[in-house]
Amino acid sequence: MLLGDLILDVPEPDHWLSGLAPLTRAAGLVIGHLEVPHTTCQEEMPGDVPAPGADPAHLDALARAGIGAVSLAGNHMMDCGPVGLADTIAGLARNGIAHAGAGPGLAAARAPAWLDWAGRQVALLSYNCVGPELCWATADRPGVAPIIVRAEDGGPSRPQASLREIDPASLGAMQADIAAARARADVVVVALHKGITHRVAELAPYERPVAQAAIDAGADVVAGHHAHITRGIELYRGKPIFHGLGNGCVVTHALAPAQDHPARAEWAERRKVLFGFEPLPDYPLAPFHPDARHGMIGRLRIAPDGTITPGFIPLWFEPPGRPVPAECRAAEVAAYIAWIGSEAGLPGLTLRSDRAGGYDLA
Secondary structure, three states, X not given: OEEEEEEEOOOOHHHHHOOOHHHHHHOOOXXXXXXXXXXXXXXXXXOOOOOOOEOOOHHHHHHXXXXXXXXXXXXXXXXXXXXXXXXXXXXXXXXXXXXEOEEOOHHHHHOOEEEEEOOEEEEEEEEEOOXXXXXXXXXXXXXXXXXXXXXXXXXXXXOOOOEEEEOHHHHHHHHHHHHHHHOOOOEEEEEEEOOOOOOOOOOOOOHHHHHHHHHHHOOOEEEEEOOOOEOOEEEEOOEXXXXXXXXXXXXXXXXXXXXXXXXHHHHHHHHHHHHOOOOOOOOOOOOOOHHHHEEEEEEEEEOOOOOEEEEEEEEEXXXXXXXXXXXXXXXXXXXXXXXXXXXXXXXXXXEEEOOOOOEEXX
């Protein structure tokens, strides 16, 4: 299973995960995207609106929910500096949760995590396409693994910029990583932190090319996240690209308009103007676009011969932000996912209900 963004910086993390936990505990392997550092460090790195560090003990809740691996190459993973990253990696190791996409240097950030899925070896690779540049790892600087996408305004790569042109060298480095993992792995999963936050349907010009390049290099699935809203699904050469898994479980006070942190309060107001939405008042812990209530878990089923059938399980986010299986809303969520892919210009999909609340893709 593939989950989108995970932010658990409010108390009672087991409660917020409890709607997903029956599904994730029953799965053979669950991979999510850890959006923020889990640390007590109070350092704030420049370059983006800083997210607060979450309680390190909340990583224990991820393990209790059956989440076995996380991608780390996001725009907030370095918000509490190198100490915040080191604390996060130590907490994941303490809980037996594998990770990819960040480390004490570029080589470690680009290295795959090796996982077991039904006796098959899975490689997880994770890359950040949105910046900010100060979070990117170098040979001797901690950070996340980048795919450089240049800003249209000529400034630094950053989430608030219009990002368009993919740097060929960094795209080639990603493809080399995938090819190397492909030589050893039965299944290769590539996580891409990409896209435009809060924008319904719209895909940035670089998103399909970079995801398709990952498949061309040998990936079996691309898991996209960052936009905090569910995006369309593309089958490319028979392989699934989840252009945006949306929120896996995001409950936070960091996006509340009324708070003591000036930069966060200013961004909470400005993004409503930039992206043209007003959060629903009964979602104070998940104040995203109203359409972000439609969610999904990406699902892969593997046959004895190794054939993978992609699909998803519809989710619904109940107030104030807790994800639960969509159940009676499943058909509504599935129709939304098909519609949003069509609006983005993706090829049409055939959705086949499995009569257990999920859908296979054809």
